[in-house]
Amino acid sequence: MNKSYKFTVHDESVNTYGFRMLTDGANLTEFEKNPVILYNHNDWETPIGRADRIYKENGAIVAEIVFDTDDPKAAEIAGKVERGFLRMASVGAWPPEEATDDELMKLDGQTGPTITRWTLREISICPIGANHNALAMYDRITGKRIDLSDRNTVIRLTDNINNANINPKKENNMSVITQMLRLSDSASEQAIAEEVRKLIALRDQYQSEIAGLKTENKNLQVKLDTYEQKEREARKTQAVALVDAAVKDGRIDASGRDAWLKNLERDFENASVQLASITRRQTVATQVIPEGKSGAITLRDMTFQDILKADRLKELKQDKELYRQKFREAYGHEPA
Known part of the structure; x- marks a missing residue:
């Protein structure tokens, strides 16, 4: 049985084309029907292996890859992977189905949209990818690779989505958001994003302060419990002394000792006054x-x-x- 190699084939970081794709939005079903592993996205060549298992984990897509070692080319690639000379895998995807230009979704250095729904086509072992989530895309009609190094191509891939699906929804929601943030209806996305970031910063600050107060409250409760325990012990010692003295000087009979101790435990102040008011027996x-x-x-x-x-x-x-x-x-x- 051929050895299985585990690769992280995708994560949600920004690729060198300036956009990123969300893992939760990945459709793996189509790939699972034909889980081919290619070399360097060369789909005109025979596959070099298959993905025995593919799954989402901690915001990434992980594939467990088995190489076809009966194929000399695949065996050569498997050997380089085994010896650590090839360590990168890359996803090949169909053009995205949904995307957003929402500034709040963007990471540092992201210039393009955030792809929220997409379909995996193939996985490739490659020497150098666009980054640690290297990417290739294919035209659904011709099946040919799309040149993502062309910025205009990337824009065209997402323009129709943005115009057809995103902007109308955004326009419907922006007025509500600007009202909630007390901004003018003409406020830019950057201004809205800045206000939201301020709210997030305040939330984080308050959460930190609340956590500090909870810790302080817990410490104070421990001190209070300790003080109250000492008070109870001191009262118990005092109650025993009062009852024993009352038995000794004849104010109460020894048989009533336990009952008086219970009275003092329930209501020390009143019970101690009652005990003190009993006349001592005169010999x-x-x-x-x-x-x-x-x-x-x-x-x-x-x-x-x-x-x-x-x-x-x-x-x-x-x-x-x-x-x-x-x-x-x-x-x-x-x-x-």
């Missing part, structure tokens, strides 16, 4: 003896353990009978 040991009443009467109302906690044992021992009574109640026997 007997911390009660103040009313003025004018003896300590003995107060001690009589206290348990021995409460007296110990209140550090009033010395005061109790001053009343020996009461001391023995409280000790007996606490331990079940007389003090030693």
Whole structure:
């Protein structure tokens, strides 16, 4: 099986004739019926190969070419391709079906029209082409090559298209465009193109600014999320401290601890105020003896353990009978 060679046979750059042809507008169907590969567009000679596959890719037309190595001439060409002495392929096309002189479609250095619809006729291996998308065109009636080096020929190829198909449509649309751009109806295509370029530049500028703002907003959101997370953690720590303190001083029972933590998580401000408003439980040991009443009467109302906690044992021992009574109640026997 003969080796297949991949060639980029066309792209959308401006050729040396001053015009360019759009890849999307290429009709490959006619060529696929007879995918001949010629040498230097010499269609009066036998083909040197065929295109096993042809397709559009990234704005270009790519052909996978197989050479007829049983033919000495084709084998010679295949050898030069294999060894890197021939690297260029060129498309041969019928005259274009549609074209436009729209300035917005033109690239730098483009002096001719932009071909928007055309048909591929053949592909040739060639030593030097018009450029990296070398081109040949053929007369549909005679089948002979058209001399594209003649500027007048190129103009004639597209004049009928421009006059018949493009200008009426352009005239219908220009007034709408000039109104949208706030230009006079007599504004030139160059003036219109310049205004459109300004709009495109503004669009690009705004897109860049929007991208910057989006990045800034994302960074600020990360900082906000981090701050809020720290705030939540600090509030949680504070809530635990408040609830534990309330359990310790008797304002709430330990069984209600989790419920208070949930209340503080939902609404910290109100829940903390409610918790602070609960009266602390007063132990007997911390009660103040009313003025004018003896300590003995107060001690009589206290348990021995409460007296110990209140550090009033010395005061109790001053009343020996009461001391023995409280000790007996606490331990079940007389003090030693």
